Amino acid sequence: MSQFAINLLFVGASFALYIGIAIWARAGSTKDFYVAGGGVHPITNGMATAADWMSAASFISMAGLLASGGYANSTFLMGWTGGYVILAMLLAPYLRKFGKFTVPDFIGDRFYSNTARLVAIVCLIVASVTYVIGQMTGAGVAFSRFLEVSNTWGIWLAALIVFLYAVFGGMKGITYTQVAQYIVLIIAYTIPAVFIAFQLTGNPIPMFGMFSTHTESGLPLLAKLDDVVSALGFRDYTADVDNKLNMVLFTLSLMVGTAGLPHVIIRFFTVPKVADARWSAGWALVFIALLYLTAPAVGSMARLNLATTVYPEMAGQVENYEEAAQNPILYEERPDWVRTWEETGLISFNDLNNDGRIQMYNDAADYSDRGWEGNELTVNNDILVLANPEIANLPGWVIGLIAAGGIAAALSTAAGLLLAISSAISHDLIKTMINPKISEKGEMLAARISMGGAILLATYLGLNPPGFAAQTVALAFGIAGASLFPALMMGIFSKRMNNSGAIAGMLAGLICTLLYIFTYLGWFFIPDTNTLANTPDNWIFGISPLSFGAVGAMINFAVAFAVSRVTAAPPQEIQDLVESVRYPKGAGMAIDH
């Protein structure tokens, strides 16, 4: 059977599974549609949350980020997991007790203000839409690489599948397809990693293999990797970072952003009890950690594999790296997986010194004494995970599995985001603000239509990605962390916090963060409109625009606190509401209203 047929079989089978689940889990009421009926088991919800959270970026790009950045990019690992600790302790149980369907529901009711509700709706939609673009393009890439269809067809196909199970099943359909998608993606991620870890270290568990001995050289794997990359002019893989302030703030921004992203928060509305929301956050992190503990191993091992593929003499015990570097492989003798990926343009070779050999090193280092005239091999970081099975010479079905896994990661996150968007429109905007008299049936229809509309918008943006797609992740995390997270937290932990304080805080956090991001990344992300060049010298106190979300959150807290002290305390019934969300007693199911 050809590789194409195998890929088609795996992806097709996974799609059949998702659609089967969608038919089984049709939504019969708005409660089914928004919170899956409110009866999801905490472990099931944990698994669905893990799939909801781990996007195409986690599945495809994370290992590449770690491979290229080494220690410095540990921020992503800690940031995208540490957020669950604050989510579990500061938000999830209380919002579950509050018992409504959406994030703007809580902000609007708690701050007794439709202005606050509207700010929350806008933040939610902007954060979720920017995030969903990446999912659609990610699915498009996976489709075009593995199913040999054009990118456009790939994105349309992805949109159709999501449409089928999200529009009919709502949160109920999404929950159970996400569970299936988690299983597909974690198996796909782990199998090649286990083989590679075993080949390099003799230890089949990647997270342990990473810290054990590299069989061929007899050195610890990370020490070997440091030797190899420094011989090629790169920073040591494990090298420390100078700008610690920025590293701390970037990690903190990712954490508060994670805790404030609405598509993650609403997953905790689906469990039956307050205590379940706490357990569920723990399970979610366990399932996420299965991938996030494997990713650094995949990253470091792939980096070593790539270097020793190009410089075979560096693989074993090396006396003199200078000599070993003299004999990279001939371009004509490159392995098959390099050939395959050259066709996609994600690996490219340019023989600058015309010696027929591949010189791969850090361009910033001067190796003219070795007769090198520049780095000749460009490798896109994103291929590391996708090419892993080929690098490890694994059979074709593993490649098929990776294809299904990458698509599962993109679809599961896209579906969660689309639900957050559609519920903000049908529930918060239409039902709560515009037409409170709308019937249950009318609201369901509105929810389905807005879901359909959101899918069309996401598809359009996936087909015509704005040039700034990569930067928008900073925007999503900045908005969620600087505006939504502090408002939600103060709504629970400060009885004195009132409407004026919350609104002023949200706007101040949001505006400061946007201004800082736009100053360095371009106004509204239009290229070349940035006021200052995006270089560390220009950053205030060395804080990168990507790390500013944490500062925005602090501004939000400070402004909200100051404004609330000089304005009237919230009315008694609101203070009673805050009391009631603090105690689990009497939660019941997510209530309709």
Added chain:
Amino acid sequence: MADDKTNAAEYWKANVRLIFGCLAVWAFVSYGCAILFRPLLAGIPVGGTDLGFWFAQQGSILTFIVLIFFYAWKMNKLDQKFGLGE
């Protein structure tokens, strides 16, 4: 009614204390061991590198998991003790 109120206030205080404790550990392993104190931990070797690197790539994530389960377990006991569970 007054008793209910003091009871509830006690429960909330205990919860906030617990959160403070857990978040202190959360910050210590991630911002502390993995980032700020890494140079101080440089002398402790772990599989070809140092303890700070291990905390940054594995240790902090493992600690986070333990923290959430510990918090959930403690809160369940508090819920029962104060009679405020579901």
